[in-house]
Amino acid sequence: MKVGITGHQRLDRGSGWTVIREDLRQQLRAIPRPLIGLSSLAVGSDQLFAGEILRIGGDLEAVVPFPGYERLLDGRGLVSFRRYIARAKQVVVLEPRATNEESFFEAGKYIVDHVDLLLGIWDGLPAGGLGGTADVIVYARSIGRDTIVIDAASWRIHDDK
Numbered sequence: 397m398k399v400g401i402t403g404h405q406r407l408d409r410g411s412g413w414t415v416i417r418e419d420l421r422q423q424l425r426a427i428p429r430p431l432i433g434l435s436s437l438a439v440g441s442d443q444l445f446a447g448e449i450l451r452i453g454g455d456l457e458a459v460v461p462f463p464g465y466e467r468l469l470d471g472r473g474l475v476s477f478r479r480y481i482a483r484a485k486q487v488v489v490l491e492p493r494a495t496n497e498e499s500f501f502e503a504g505k506y507i508v509d510h511v512d513l514l515l516g517i518w519d520g521l522p523a524g525g526l527g528g529t530a531d532v533i534v535y536a537r538s539i540g541r542d543t544i545v546i547d548a549a550s551w552r553i554h555d556d557k
Contacts, residue, residue: 397427400434400507402532403441403517404548413444416517419546420448423515434459434507436500437480439473441517441529446480458484461503462492501527508536519549 424431433449434457435442449456458481469477481487490506493499504527508514514536516529523530536543 397430397513398432398434398511399424399427399513399515400511401442401445401515401517402504402507402529402536403445403515403546404519404529405438405440405442416441416546416548417444417448420445420515420517421452423544423546424448424452424454427513430454432457432485434511435480436461436503436507437477439469439476443473443476443480444517445515447476450480450483455485456480456483457486457488459503459506460487460489461496461499463489465489465499468496495526497526499527501531503527504532505535508532508539508541511541513542513544516543516545517548518545520547521549 431449431452431454433445433454435446435449436459437443437446446456466474466477488506490499490502493502514533516533516536518529518533521530533543533545
């Protein structure tokens with residue numbers, strides 16, 4: 397089964413990542429095997445998901461929004477990006493769009509279009525810019541993609557199946 401991720405890069409409360417990681421693990425445990433995870437490997441939710449996919453023995457497919465995307469990352473985020481790219485079974489690098497935000501949205505739509513299930517780590521608020529978590533979830537729902545949202549605001553899980 398193919399599962400994709402969309403989600404926030406940062407949380408207002410840092411301790412939330414611990415709770416979200418456990419919620420993510422519970423969701424991934426329930427998904428039939430073999431498991432293939434698609435991620436753009438952005439800092440935060442995408443990298444957390446990539447690590448969990450690999451930890452449980454799934455295959456990782458990286459969807460890079462545009463060539464040179466890694467130049468937007470630094471520090472631990474860049475180190476993690478490089479580690480996950482090296483471990484990915486497949487790396488898809490998309491053609492750049494007119495803006496980074498358009499490229500991010502295209503990557504999100506690519507993931508939605510190529511999975512059976514989308515997991516979203518989302519606070520329920522509108523996207524801060526084109527291609528944010530809300531935009532990808534709205535797109536997934538508009539095409540009828542099964543979507544499970546892990547609520548980043550209160551850390552409750554909502555199932556949209």
